[in-house]
Amino acid sequence: MEEFDKLFYKISDVSELLGVPASTLRYWESEFPEIMPKRSRSNRRYYRPEDLRVLRMIHYLVKVKGLRMDAAKEELRSNRSNVSRRMEIIDLLTDTRQRLEEMLSALNKRR
Numbered sequence: 886m887e888e889f890d891k892l893f894y895k896i897s898d899v900s901e902l903l904g905v906p907a908s909t910l911r912y913w914e915s916e917f918p919e920i921m922p923k924r925s926r927s928n929r930r931y932y933r934p935e936d937l938r939v940l941r942m943i944h945y946l947v948k949v950k951g952l953r954m955d956a957a958k959e960e961l962r963s964n965r966s967n968v969s970r971r972m973e974i975i976d977l978l979t980d981t982r983q984r985l986e987e988m989l990s991a992l993n994k995r996r
Contacts, residue, residue, distance in 0.1 A: 893931035
């Protein structure tokens with residue numbers, strides 16, 4: 886699973902990490918009460934690592950699995966640990982695939 890090394894992330898950073906527009910993040914924030922970024926005095930959003938974990942789950946449910954918003958809310962509410970485990974497995978498989986592709990590339994260069 887991706888580890889987050891900062892205490893807070895700006896909305897532009899989160900947008901880049903997830904590959905979705907900032908407007909989508911603001912919409913998800915309004916739909917999912919679990920996402921509560923800190924606000925600066927100038928009202929700038931600062932997301933915590935826990936917010937990013939929830940946003941990644943929402944991204945997975947809505948963008949990857951293609952669930953509608955209501956179904957994603959229900960899945961997150963009733964089956965959060967299962968969603969989290971599935972994401973961890975996907976992350977592990979993705980990392981493994983990337984390492985294998987790097988090894989294959991290195992072997993092909995030796996030929």
